[in-house]
Amino acid sequence: TRFHLSVADAGFAGATDSALLWQEHARAAGLNLNVIREPNDGYWSNVWLAKPFYASYWAGRPTCDWMFTTAYAAEAVWNETQWKNPRFNELLVAARSETDDAKRAGMYAEMQQLLHDDGGLVNLVFNSYVDAHTRALAHGEVASNWPMDGSKIAERWWFA
Numbered sequence: 001t002r003f004h005l006s007v008a009d010a011g012f013a014g015a016t017d018s019a020l021l022w023q024e025h026a027r028a029a030g031l032n033l034n035v036i037r038e039p040n041d042g043y044w045s046n047v048w049l050a051k052p053f054y055a056s057y058w059a060g061r062p063t064c065d066w067m068f069t070t071a072y073a074a075e076a077v078w079n080e081t082q083w084k085n086p087r088f089n090e091l092l093v094a095a096r097s098e099t100d101d102a103k104r105a106g107m108y109a110e111m112q113q114l115l116h117d118d119g120g121l122v123n124l125v126f127n128s129y130v131d132a133h134t135r136a137l138a139h140g141e142v143a144s145n146w147p148m149d150g151s152k153i154a155e156r157w158w159f160a
Contacts, residue, residue: 002032005053010043012057018124019055056080059146060127064108068092072115081120088114136160
């Protein structure tokens with residue numbers, strides 16, 4: 001079986017190189033991965049959510065609910081794999097109103113296990129954001145949902 005993976009660095013920095021590296025590892029495992037280099041211009045309108053297998057990037061979200069609702073809920077517009085799991089969606093709705101932290105954490109853990117066991121995502125890496133600080137800069141509370149303080153470093157930071 002031949003798999004066609006559409007990529008462009010518009011998907012994320014290094015997407016094409018990552019796909020070529022993945023292609024080498026897939027070949028060693030007996031898989032035939034064809035890397036299709038797509039143009040950066042129009043990638044998000046012509047490839048993302050339009051082709052069956054492509055590279056994309058998700059920044060973290062501040063809550064499990066936000067990430068699960070945006071990317072994995074059955075009716076989510078951005079559900080890239082079109083994965084629909086009734087138990088996952090049942091837990092997603094129930095976790096929103098669960099006030100017991102331990103129970104809610106267990107629900108999210110089960111949802112993550114469902115994604116792992118049944119979901120259609122092939123995850124290359126998990127991002128690890130690193131922020132550096134200096135006494136020359138001052139700021140308020142740092143946002144955790146995007147790199148560079150929620151992509152608002154120019155608005156939220158100042159010289160001390």
